[in-house]
Amino acid sequence: MQAVGRMAGVSQVTVSRALSDPSKVSPETLARIHAAIAATGFVPNALAGALASHKSMLVSALVPSMTNIVYSSMLATFSEELRARGYQILLSETGFDAEQEAATVELHLSRRPDAILLTGVHHAPRTRKMLLGAGIPVVEVWDITETPIDLCVGFSHPASGHTMADFAVSAGYRTAVGFSAGDERARRRLAAFAERFSAQSGTPVPVKVTAVGGLAQGRAMLADVLDSGTFQGGLIACSSDVLAHGVLIEAAARNLTVPEDLAVIGFGDQDLAAAVEPPLTTIRVNREALGRSAASLVLARIRGEDPAHPVIGVGFSLIRRRSA
């Protein structure tokens, strides 16, 4: 900035002002400064700026996995909203491990973000402590709690499982099995489904769990319950659309008709849900709205406001298509 100022015939401070609040600089000097910037290729140092102003214009986001469309799609709108206000996103994966999350939080905090987004509501005690100590807005998403660290936007996973079960019962299904991915939230959804469905139908609901929830795992699980005789028709409730899609593929490969021979219900309403054959009955969560709400809550808190509702339930809805 000093070099730019020298070239424009002004001091370093004036260059700083020209960049942060052009209205405080006369049009003529502003022009000279811009000319100097263009000539030198000067790029301001945001590190120094952040250090001096105590504003990093950085927002941290921690998600279990960035290759999972479920998280990346809500992040897309979250970061879009924040980028519009000049914030940049510092993104990290935490896996599904609380200790790894704690380590990542510490790393992020050292960059002095102006706010931080966490996935889920269950964290290591140390994580909570660090976050409280940091004194910045914290928003927990993709789950819901009455006792958030600060802010929370999400929905109840058990409630979504209950909704699936109620639908299944009312649609006339009397037997069911559950296929779940290994992460804690998926298991809570399926556990709630199994508990409610078996209570209403009187038949127990076995729940199979796989570490990762891919297409291949969906196929393999269906093959497994079919070959072992665990499943003789009825409904297959899956913790994700991808798993459900795998079930569809395996069923087709065995010349089984969906939903006649077996019915399938997914979770997430990803793009593929409507595009597969038959289209998937699934639970839709408005991920974009979730990301947007999280952003506006954070933005309000950064402005110093105290939101009337620090916990926002975005809800979900069952989309009935042809698979069940």
Add this chain to the structure above:
Amino acid sequence: MQAVGRMAGVSQVTVSRALSDPSKVSPETLARIHAAIAATGFVPNALAGALASHKSMLVSALVPSMTNIVYSSMLATFSEELRARGYQILLSETGFDAEQEAATVELHLSRRPDAILLTGVHHAPRTRKMLLGAGIPVVEVWDITETPIDLCVGFSHPASGHTMADFAVSAGYRTAVGFSAGDERARRRLAAFAERFSAQSGTPVPVKVTAVGGLAQGRAMLADVLDSGTFQGGLIACSSDVLAHGVLIEAAARNLTVPEDLAVIGFGDQDLAAAVEPPLTTIRVNREALGRSAASLVLARIRGEDPAHPVIGVGFSLIRRRSA
């Protein structure tokens, strides 16, 4: 650090040393310092550290889309390698637009990253200039060029199209159509396929293009060529596995048998390629190796080394399964 030092009975510098190089501090004082850190909940300020040391321990990564598994999977290994060396990734989406990329590069440069990763080899002139001026390692990935800004790890998209065509001809297909996503690299792949296939088979290859390459678009494109009579059997070459998967779904919905009634070839060898029915013949790019090579090239350059081969071709291979 001063406060921590006071509590531990040492100066600020000693605290700094305890954190950056514990071997330079006596075990006793180290213990006192760690106790003080634990007591105060002190988290070092990486902004100040970066400002003083001229090392931000930050590496920028710019990808067209983070919801696209193709990019996020190579990023996963890239960031894993760098995280192991203490670097953090500053990630941004650029869409498929050169101007947006330039603006994002400028934003990232203001954070003084120690290196930067760019997707593709075609950039705005201004981007090249800024990057050269920044004087940091730059690695361009997912495409290849003889004249990189600095480093390059990727493969030739036209060559992959030629490989598809050569396979198709040798497998006996005499007619083909191409389905391509709208991005520049996808189109180059399909254009190369069409050119080579028609040269060898003597029949022209129409190429359909869709802005986004989703499952629904794959279905719609197949429905379209079938209903309009543009396609009467032969091979469908797709710019991605997802598009190919859409073709598979639509074919099954119409009771068409693959590969007998129509054959399909994809690109990318994503997880789904082996899991669908029939499994997809596709082009595999080792995305993990790509991310890893990019990381080690960058790391070497950061260490001040001059890599013998600044341009690395990772190549690709055709995986023949049952769809073609």
Add this chain to the structure above:
DNA sequence: TTGTACGCGTTATCAA
């Protein structure tokens, strides 16, 4: 093994 002094490149405060 530890400490002193200084500088990194900005913003904030105050004065002109």
Add this chain to the structure above:
DNA sequence: TTGATAACGCGTACAA
């Protein structure tokens, strides 16, 4: 409308 000066919280000499 502009400038001088002092932080911001660390690392890096250099000295002890």
